[in-house]
Amino acid sequence: MPRSTRRRPALAHPATEEIDLLDVLHALSDPTRMTIVRVLRSEPERACGTFPVDVAPSTLSHHFKVLRESGLITQREEANRRFSALRTVDLERRFPGLLDTVLAAHAQSHAHAQSHTGADPGAEGDAQA
Amino acid sequence: MPRSTRRRPALAHPATEEIDLLDVLHALSDPTRMTIVRVLRSEPERACGTFPVDVAPSTLSHHFKVLRESGLITQREEANRRFSALRTVDLERRFPGLLDTVLAAHAQSHAHAQSHTGADPGAEGDAQA
DNA sequence: TACGATGTTCGACGAACTACGAAGTTGGTT
DNA sequence: AACCAACTTCGTAGTTCGTCGAACATCGTA
Numbered sequence: 344m345p346r347s348t349r350r351r352p353a354l355a356h357p358a359t360e361e362i363d364l365l366d367v368l369h370a371l372s373d374p375t376r377m378t379i380v381r382v383l384r385s386e387p388e389r390a391c392g393t394f395p396v397d398v399a400p401s402t403l404s405h406h407f408k409v410l411r412e413s414g415l416i417t418q419r420e421e422a423n424r425r426f427s428a429l430r431t432v433d434l435e436r437r438f439p440g441l442l443d444t445v446l447a448a449h450a451q452s453h454a455h456a457q458s459h460t461g462a463d464p465g466a467e468g469d470a471q472a
Numbered sequence: 473m474p475r476s477t478r479r480r481p482a483l484a485h486p487a488t489e490e491i492d493l494l495d496v497l498h499a500l501s502d503p504t505r506m507t508i509v510r511v512l513r514s515e516p517e518r519a520c521g522t523f524p525v526d527v528a529p530s531t532l533s534h535h536f537k538v539l540r541e542s543g544l545i546t547q548r549e550e551a552n553r554r555f556s557a558l559r560t561v562d563l564e565r566r567f568p569g570l571l572d573t574v575l576a577a578h579a580q581s582h583a584h585a586q587s588h589t590g591a592d593p594g595a596e597g598d599a600q601a
Numbered sequence: 602t603a604c605g606a607t608g609t610t611c612g613a614c615g616a617a618c619t620a621c622g623a624a625g626t627t628g629g630t631t
Numbered sequence: 632a633a634c635c636a637a638c639t640t641c642g643t644a645g646t647t648c649g650t651c652g653a654a655c656a657t658c659g660t661a
Contacts, residue, residue, distance in 0.1 A: 364581040368574070369501035372494050373619085392637060402620050404639055409618095423628045423637050438577035440569070445497070448567035452493040502649080521607060531650050533609055538648095552607050552658040 362414030
């Protein structure tokens, strides 16, 4: 008999004060993970399998682990699904303005020669970086 | 006889519009390189060998190459010295506020339980990250 | 000319990273 | 119970990364 209601080892998240900047920057420097973070910024939470990225489930699982251990996201289990959410409040507290600035930079980075069209897909439509 | 005054291959730098955010984030995610960038923020330029980092010359050279190719720094040759400088203007244009925010975050990241001492070395004194 | 100082380039090596498939776990459904 | 769906963990292949030492290039100087 299990000794508690949670069967899984319980997901490890760093405390807010323990979030390391270099870990965060490294986590964000991967295209797949950047896509995940961008999608997560426009939604409160989302199940792992529903992200517009094109990698195998096991690979995706790895990326979520990196994001979680860097402190960028939280993961919550519900039934056999795992929902991820950005730690916006914690991140804002730890590194004020960082997330906004980086994501704005990424958005601009992808506004090629079409800045006048005003067609910002905003995390929708464009998978990967 | 050399066909021009520059004997070396001439250093390659990405154009401002070509600076890639993920490359920048990756470049900044290394402790040694972050130290270099921090030092460079408080000075207009500096010779390679004068940075407070503890790695072999060849390793340092590698890090400078990564920083240069990511678009974070420029390098200028003078005699047998190579001076590096942050591309603050270009970076501000490409990714407004990014450098300031990241460096502020890093400074905060290292203000442990001593924020009241006012002893912020500010790129001086603490080698590495 | 010879030497020393400053940096770079060239392998090399181990560690870390990204990726995948196979197998396992958990929970809902038939 | 059998099955499917959603993920994770494990093992592994291939690549990239950070590091170093050895050798090389350039410039100023003894």
